[in-house]
Amino acid sequence: MYSLNQRFDNMEIPEDEHMTAGHVACAGCGASLSMRLALKGLGKPTALVVPACCWGIIPGAWPQTAMEVPFFNTAFMTTGAVISGLKAAYRRRGMDDVCVVGWAGDGGTYDIGIQALSGAAERNEDVIYVCYDNEAYMNTGVQRSGGTPLGAWTSTTPAKAPKSEPKKDMDEIMIAHRIPYIATATAAYPHDLIAKFKKARSMRGMRYIHILSACPPGWKTPENMSIEIMRLAVLSNIFPLYEVENSEVFRQTVIPDEVEPVNNYLRSQGRFKHLTQEDIQVYQREVTTRFERLKERFDRIAV
Amino acid sequence: MKYTDRQVKTPLCCISTTSSLVNKTGSWRFASPVFIHRASPCNEQCPAGEDIAGYMYLAAQGRFEDAWRLIMKENPFPAVMGRVCYHSCETRCNRAEHDDAVSINMVERFIGDYGLAHSIEIELTRPEIDKRVAIVGAGPAGLTAAYYLRLMGYGVTVFDSNELPGGLMRYGIPPYRLPKEILDGEISRLSNMGIDFNMGVKVGEGLAWKKINSGFDAVFAAIGAYQEADLEIKGMDKRGVVNALGFLREVNPGKYPSTGKKVTVIGGGNSAIDCARVSRRLGADVTLVYRRSQSEMPAHTEEVEMAREEGVEFLFLAGPGEIYGQEDVSGIRLVKMSLGTVDNSGRRRPEPTGETFDLDCQTVILAIGESLKIEDLPSSLICDGNLVKVDDFGRTNKARFFAGGDIINIPRTVTHAIGSGRRAAAAIDGFLKGVERDKDGLNHTSELADYNSLNSFYFDHRSRTKAHIVLADKRVSSFKEVVSSPSEEEAVYEAGRCFNCGSCTECGNCYIFCPDFSIMKDPDGYGYIVDLDYCKGCGICVQECPRGAMKMEFME
Ligand SMILES: Cc1cc2nc3c(=O)[nH]c(=O)nc-3n(C[C@H](O)[C@H](O)[C@H](O)COP(=O)(O)OP(=O)(O)OC[C@H]3O[C@@H](n4cnc5c(N)ncnc54)[C@H](O)[C@@H]3O)c2cc1C
Ligand SMILES: Cc1ncc(C[n+]2csc(CCOP(=O)(O)OP(=O)(O)O)c2C)c(N)n1
Ligand code: SF4
Ligand code: SF4
Numbered sequence: 049m050y051s052l053n054q055r056f057d058n059m060e061i062p063e064d065e066h067m068t069a070g071h072v073a074c075a076g077c078g079a080s081l082s083m084r085l086a087l088k089g090l091g092k093p094t095a096l097v098v099p100a101c102c103w104g105i106i107p108g109a110w111p112q113t114a115m116e117v118p119f120f121n122t123a124f125m126t127t128g129a130v131i132s133g134l135k136a137a138y139r140r141r142g143m144d145d146v147c148v149v150g151w152a153g154d155g156g157t158y159d160i161g162i163q164a165l166s167g168a169a170e171r172n173e174d175v176i177y178v179c180y181d182n183e184a185y186m187n188t189g190v191q192r193s194g195g196t197p198l199g200a201w202t203s204t205t206p207a208k209a210p211k212s213e214p215k216k217d218m219d220e221i222m223i224a225h226r227i228p229y230i231a232t233a234t235a236a237y238p239h240d241l242i243a244k245f246k247k248a249r250s251m252r253g254m255r256y257i258h259i260l261s262a263c264p265p266g267w268k269t270p271e272n273m274s275i276e277i278m279r280l281a282v283l284s285n286i287f288p289l290y291e292v293e294n295s296e297v298f299r300q301t302v303i304p305d306e307v308e309p310v311n312n313y314l315r316s317q318g319r320f321k322h323l324t325q326e327d328i329q330v331y332q333r334e335v336t337t338r339f340e341r342l343k344e345r346f347d348r349i350a351v
Numbered sequence: 352m353k354y355t356d357r358q359v360k361t362p363l364c365c366i367s368t369t370s371s372l373v374n375k376t377g378s379w380r381f382a383s384p385v386f387i388h389r390a391s392p393c394n395e396q397c398p399a400g401e402d403i404a405g406y407m408y409l410a411a412q413g414r415f416e417d418a419w420r421l422i423m424k425e426n427p428f429p430a431v432m433g434r435v436c437y438h439s440c441e442t443r444c445n446r447a448e449h450d451d452a453v454s455i456n457m458v459e460r461f462i463g464d465y466g467l468a469h470s471i472e473i474e475l476t477r478p479e480i481d482k483r484v485a486i487v488g489a490g491p492a493g494l495t496a497a498y499y500l501r502l503m504g505y506g507v508t509v510f511d512s513n514e515l516p517g518g519l520m521r522y523g524i525p526p527y528r529l530p531k532e533i534l535d536g537e538i539s540r541l542s543n544m545g546i547d548f549n550m551g552v553k554v555g556e557g558l559a560w561k562k563i564n565s566g567f568d569a570v571f572a573a574i575g576a577y578q579e580a581d582l583e584i585k586g587m588d589k590r591g592v593v594n595a596l597g598f599l600r601e602v603n604p605g606k607y608p609s610t611g612k613k614v615t616v617i618g619g620g621n622s623a624i625d626c627a628r629v630s631r632r633l634g635a636d637v638t639l640v641y642r643r644s645q646s647e648m649p650a651h652t653e654e655v656e657m658a659r660e661e662g663v664e665f666l667f668l669a670g671p672g673e674i675y676g677q678e679d680v681s682g683i684r685l686v687k688m689s690l691g692t693v694d695n696s697g698r699r700r701p702e703p704t705g706e707t708f709d710l711d712c713q714t715v716i717l718a719i720g721e722s723l724k725i726e727d728l729p730s731s732l733i734c735d736g737n738l739v740k741v742d743d744f745g746r747t748n749k750a751r752f753f754a755g756g757d758i759i760n761i762p763r764t765v766t767h768a769i770g771s772g773r774r775a776a777a778a779i780d781g782f783l784k785g786v787e788r789d790k791d792g793l794n795h796t797s798e799l800a801d802y803n804s805l806n807s808f809y810f811d812h813r814s815r816t817k818a819h820i821v822l823a824d825k826r827v828s829s830f831k832e833v834v835s836s837p838s839e840e841e842a843v844y845e846a847g848r849c850f851n852c853g854s855c856t857e858c859g860n861c862y863i864f865c866p867d868f869s870i871m872k873d874p875d876g877y878g879y880i881v882d883l884d885y886c887k888g889c890g891i892c893v894q895e896c897p898r899g900a901m902k903m904e905f906m907e
């Protein structure tokens with residue numbers, strides 16, 4: 049491979065795959081690509097715990113599976129608890145080298161699973177919890193979740209009355225738990241995503257990774273645009289890429305050359321089609337304020 | 352069914368035992384990604400049709416010999432090209448929309464020099480063909496046709512009236528732009544391939560066209576344009592009035608004619624600029640007189656600027672009225688011009704105002720254009736004005752007779768001459784094999800990799816490398832080259848700026864971004880392939896390919 053004249057050197061991406069084709073994610077699904085890349089960063093031995101969500105069905109219908117690592121389907125609200133138990137079981141059997149990863153949707157994280165997650169974080173369990181965030185309950189037909197952004201259409205927040213509450217700031221909730229590692233990532237920046245999973249794997253204690261994950265049917269976007277849209281989220285500071293260690297050291301890992309207005313991101317998606325120019329201005333202010341608040345903490349040296 | 356039976360059939364916990372690979376998700380697809388080669392705009396622009404995207408890719412990796420061989424497929428004079436080509440390719444470079452065009456010509460020059468420095472030879476691999484082609488005129492057009500025909504296995508004999516081959520590359524372009532060693536180096540490669548050179552033979556005078564026609568299986572004529580335009584003013588017979596080509600020809604083989612202290616050059620083209628710059632090097636004060644204004648000058652801006660830096664004075668909106676003096680020129684009377692209505696060249700026509708003024712000088716160089724001497728060619732050829740009428744492949748109205756270079760209707764540049772020579776070689780080959788040859792392998796595919804077909808997010812910003820130009824006062828003190836070659840580091844850097852528009856570089860984006868594990872390295876060679884068993888047709892790979900080397904094909 050040759051990428052001398054490219055921004056990213058793809059030679060650095062690990063070649064090993066830990067899942068296969070034949071999975072049943074929709075065409076252009078950001079969640080399936082996120083898993084593919086995350087596993088490249090994690091490597092083996094790794095065990096996944098997945099509650100009810102798209103990812104519960106993506107590996108295929110029983111008795112098929114696309115996974116080449118152990119993959120446990122579990123109940124919707126239990127991810128935080130199941131990973132804690134599974135890790136304990138592995139440790140008990142002398143298999144402490146197994147990296148236990150919970151992998152849940154935004155519904156399973158922001159809403160129904162928050163209690164189990166918070167408990168696991170508070171106990172500083174030695175696990176990784178990943179929220180792949182497609183910003184609604186996609187598997188059951190695009191219902192609103194706590195992760196759905198302000199102004200978005202979902203099947204329960206129709207265009208006439210789109211979501212009137214802002215997206216819950218789950219990252220701040222996790223930061224308040226003062227756990228060893230928190231990161232945001234997206235498949236549009238695979239090098240960054242893989243590096244964060246590698247780093248998380250090398251650490252102990254509770255680690256939380258929040259992945260923004262485009263969903264063509266749920267976001268009403270063309271299938272080929274998933275990467276472009278996730279990239280726009282980063283470039284417009286809607287989804288800044290950063291990591292936090294011990295809730296003390298904040299580091300922005302991808303700094304846009306030029307910050308894009310939120311307009312380009314919003315206009316690229318059918319779920320925001322009804323927004324007026326004024327709505328977009330409100331949106332822009334919201335995004336700028338949130339980013340400024342975050343930015344204050346970037347690169348602040350721990351004392 | 353009893354409870355115990357059920358217990359046997361349904362496990363307590365469901366464990367998947369089959370790979371999802373049995374599930375061929377390719378059946379979901381309604382459009383397929385395909386890998387394609389699109390023509391880069393620079394390639395489309397290059398009069399010789401060089402695969403710029405391709406050789407930049409190789410040069411960026413330091414694979415200079417491979418890069419050199421790739422250029423040689425379209426152009427047998429890379430080191431000459433890297434110096435004298437007007438590089439119009441750069442005007443269409445996609446990178447110009449990003450930051451600044453790639454300095455294509457600079458990289459080409461490095462690669463050309465590399466070929467010379469490492470004495471890379473071209474191997475003749477095709478079986479000999481028992482047919483001979485006559486090439487009349489050893490300028491760039493003739494030499495190029497000779498080269499490609501010889502590579503194909505034909506016997507090739509070159510006839511030229513000059514002492515040495517090269518045409519205007521030798522007897523026109525001055526050595527400060529094209530050193531003779533460089534030209535000799537590239538031409539000697541051709542003579543080493545077994546091409547016969549018959550120098551000092553003027554076809555039509557010493558040797559009849561008829562003889563050539565009957566002695567060879569095909570003829571390629573590229574005798575250049577040497578008929579000076581007439582200037583009907585008083586004093587043309589004075590000693591010290593010379594024409595551009597005659598003047599440059601005298602200078603070029605290393606002879607330095609004396610011009611006297613003051614030289615006036617009439618004309619606004621590249622020849623005029625070269626005459627002025629040569630005269631500066633001979634120690635004269637030079638005034639270049641052009642009848643229109645600077646913006647209408649056909650000469651290239653870069654050349655004009657260099658001449659100005661070298662101390663050439665420019666006088667615009669003035670034309671020659673009369674040359675005066677005893678036997679020798681002692682001055683020229685000039686007529687002031689003003690610009691009138693637009694003529695058919697699209698420029699405003701200069702009109703004499705009647706006002707005159709005088710300029711002292713000992714030499715007047717007329718550089719007002721040359722055309723083909725029709726009488727030098729067989730009379731049966733159909734011409735269009737002063738040019739031989741040919742199709743896109745140099746075929747004239749006479750079977751077996753082909754023409755190219757400055758005598759056909761293409762821009763007068765070395766590069767166009769080379770392109771015409773190569774197309775004619777393809778047509779001659781087709782003719783001799785009895786097949787129609789309408790493709791010349793110029794890399795022109797139907798689709799163009801324009802800026803919109805790229806994903807420029809993947810390219811960061813990098814500034815263009817500046818050419819190394821010798822300071823003006825040092826330049827005029829000799830005929831040494833004024834632009835020096837780039838370093839290897841610079842060439843690699845500059846080649847690395849190229850986006851390689853339309854050509855896959857195996858960057859791996861398509862592979863990295865596929866959610867369905869459906870892009871894989873081609874096990875049989877270069878690039879990637881699509882696994883249509885599983886590809887769902889999302890098109891992310893096509894969207895994220897930085898260089899437009901993929902596209903979606905929709906099914907019926
Ligand atoms: C001063 C000057 C500077 C130039 N600078 C550049 C430049 O920097 N870049 C660029 O791209 N172009 C430049 N050009 C233009 C370029 O040189 C010509 O367009 C190009 O050389 C044409 O190639 P050709 O093969 O058609 O003819 P020529 O190069 O003219 O070669 C024709 C050959 O045919 C021979 N010949 C003629 N009649 C006969 C005959 N009857 N029998 C046998 N042999 C014959 C001649 O001796 C000559 O060797 C310049 C031209 C001039 C005059
Ligand atoms: C307790 C419980 N309530 C509801 C469901 C139905 N259910 C299955 S998946 C799903 C949506 C999951 O949404 P999210 O976690 O955001 O994942 P996504 O499908 O969007 O990837 C729901 C509501 C369930 N399986 N269990
Ligand atoms: S609904 Fe969205 S998240 Fe779920 S599989 Fe389809 S694209 Fe992926
Ligand atoms: S970037 Fe390279 S391939 Fe593209 S137009 Fe410029 S020189 Fe040609």
Ligand code: SF4
Pocket residue numbers: 386854855856857858859860861862879892895896897898899900901
């Ligand atoms: S993305 Fe890279 S590897 Fe894939 S086709 Fe384009 S240039 Fe080639």
Ligand SMILES: [Mg+2]
Pocket residue numbers: 153154155181182183184185186
């Ligand atoms: Mg969801």
